[in-house]
Amino acid sequence: MGFERDCMSDRIRRVLAERIIGGELAPGERLVEMRIAEEFKTSQAPVREALRELETLRLVESEPYRGTRVREVGEREMAEAYAVRAVLEQAAAETAAPALKGDLGGLRRCLEALRASALAEDQAGYARHNLEFHRRIVEASGNRILLQTWDALGFETRVRIRLARHEPDLAHLADIHDPIFEAIEAGDGPTAGRLLREHAESFIAVHSASSPATEGA
Amino acid sequence: MGFERDCMSDRIRRVLAERIIGGELAPGERLVEMRIAEEFKTSQAPVREALRELETLRLVESEPYRGTRVREVGEREMAEAYAVRAVLEQAAAETAAPALKGDLGGLRRCLEALRASALAEDQAGYARHNLEFHRRIVEASGNRILLQTWDALGFETRVRIRLARHEPDLAHLADIHDPIFEAIEAGDGPTAGRLLREHAESFIAVHSASSPATEGA
DNA sequence: AGGAGATCGATTATCGATGGTCAAGTCTCC
DNA sequence: GGAGACTTGACCATCGATAATCGATCTCCT
Incomplete structure (x- = not known):
């Protein structure tokens, strides 16, 4: 790919x-x-x-x-996509944690770049490093179909759309990744999975709240 | 779509x-x-x-x-696809169960057609009705992205490939759907979800066993 | 003989042009 | 004055032909 x-x-x-x-x-x-x-x-x-x-x-x-x-990318669709992402990343993390323990360096670098972008208020950079962090986890699951499915959700674009719409507190968002990293560091897949899922699902409310179901064909 | x-x-x-x-x-x-x-x-x-x-x-x-x-559709990829399907359908069922209680007729007809095809040893028919049964559940989740993601996994073709390779006991496979239907009938999303997930995951072992990771680009 | 480089056949990627289809506006006839 | 057939424009779907690229073969020099 x-x-x-x-x-x-x-x-x-x-x-x-x-x-x-x-x-x-x-x-x-x-x-x-x-x-x-x-x-x-x-x-x-x-x-x-x-x-x-x-x-x-x-x-x-x-x-x-x-x-x-x-295409009109409605808030409803956005929320739906995050719901799917939530379960995919949870499943990925559960199997990926052991594999990731062996190569924590890459993930740590992502996290640092993520924080740096957040401090610099660099939305594009934040989006990129954020995606890379999550994608590494999905990739480490070893399940290529899972990775392709995750890629197909198109978060490359969704994250940037979301940031452009809501302009949230990047620094705070960045911090959320710490416990996820720690769980992986500890090799605790289930916890990492649960945190990732909650992380993704926390955006669903944001989206649902702001616009009442923009219908798209 | x-x-x-x-x-x-x-x-x-x-x-x-x-x-x-x-x-x-x-x-x-x-x-x-x-x-x-x-x-x-x-x-x-x-x-x-x-x-x-x-x-x-x-x-x-x-x-x-x-x-x-x-494309070479290796057993490994098959197993990976079923793993993804497992979590997607679990998530779908959890939210879909209440909605499905309202219109059980369609699902019941699928189940009957499924059984009929199984008894007739009609693989193509079994595949079609089986997929319809599962797809209805995903559809009832109300999450279009979830449905699109599920569709994109291409089980329309995978199921038939699998049936052609392994020729399993269709009648037995059909019966497995009964408890799923019953859980939905009872409006018990979590149970339906768990059963669906186990249902899908039960195929992973079958695939992994028969061929040692056919590499596909 | 052996290997770098030119050549060839097959196939894809792209081109410019044509035929069909749709929607909106016009014209006719009542 | 209004409903429906007709014309018009814009555009997509497809066509036949050309350029670009690849892999393999062939050539020629050492």
């Missing part, structure tokens, strides 16, 4: 994804294939591929002959 | 998927775009789209300029 191809379609996909995440492309906005093709000095084919891939990442949605538009 | 488009690319995708599931296309076999295009009396473009979609369904894998081939 995750080789850096350099086809045109991949480049287009990356750029469009970045724009959607950055809010440059508003939800509901249309993505017209030929217009994008012109911008990238390319033809329609690579654009179509890129759009289809973005569709599987759930960043856009398209209807036959009706075109593609940026 | 799941409108029946009638583009050429969708038709191609369906046919190819059916062939892969049915074993007509062996794992590792190459899928050459132009050859398929000729067969369907079409051009390369729709074939490409179909292949890319099959790739996200993990039925095939492709490398740039190297082509696409049918």
Whole structure:
């Protein structure tokens, strides 16, 4: 998973994804294939591929002959995604803890980078290191399907959307990871799992509270 | 999710998927775009789209300029998928049980169809009804992302692969669903969840036992 | 003989153009 | 004045052809 191809379609996909995440492309906005093709000095084919891939990442949605538009990422969907993430990470941590004990260094570095970003109020950096922390745990479970499933939830983008919306106290959020790390340090998978689950689930309330179920197709 | 488009690319995708599931296309076999295009009396473009979609369904894998081939679905991956399925369905059942109590009819019909297929030794039918039973539960959780995640695991195909490999006692497998149904009937989400999880996890041992980690890219 | 490098065939990635489809606006006829 | 058929524009789905890339084979020099 995750080789850096350099086809045109991949480049287009990356750029469009970045724009959607950055809010440059508003939800509901249309993505017209030929217009994008012109911008990238390319033809329609690579654009179509890129759009289809973005569709599987759930960043856009398209209807036959009706075109593609940026997906509305409602708070409800956000809460649902965190609920799924919660159970996945719990399961991952339960099996990953022993494996992680052997290589705590990487995880510790993540945690430190996380804290540094939090202090610097660097949202993008915080998001990146945060994701890396969690992803390492999922990866260490040794279950590739679990990792792919976790990746497919697209938290790469969700976290940044959430931070942009709610602007929470990064330093406080960073601290929450300490007990998780300690549980892993102690090789206590079940506790680490439970903490991770609670960590993820604590965001569900935040999301549900702010907006009453934005319906998305 | 799941409108029946009638583009050429969708038709191609369906046919190819059916062939892969049915074993007509062996794992590792190459899928050459132009050859398929000729067969369907079409051009390369729709074939490409179909292949890319099959790739996200993990039925095939492709490398740039190297082509696409049918994915090797190893026993290890199978076991991993069932492990993920286990936690997803557990989580689903816990919240879905109350909602399902209101409409037990559909679930009961699934169960009956399931048993009928088992008695008739109809593997395809068993797979279909079995999946429908489980999917209804996930659907009833009300969490769309959870449902999408579950769908993305591709058990539509996995179950049939597994049945083809191991040819288990369908009648016995069908019976296992009874206590799950009863727990739901009683509105006992946690119990239903636990049973579902154990149900899924019971397959992991089967898979791990038969083949020592078939590596897939 | 043996290996670095050129060449070739096969296949993918991309191109520019065309045919179909949808939605909105226009025109007709009542 | 209004409902429905017709036209129009914009756009997607597909096409046939071309460029780019890969793996393997072949060549030539030592």
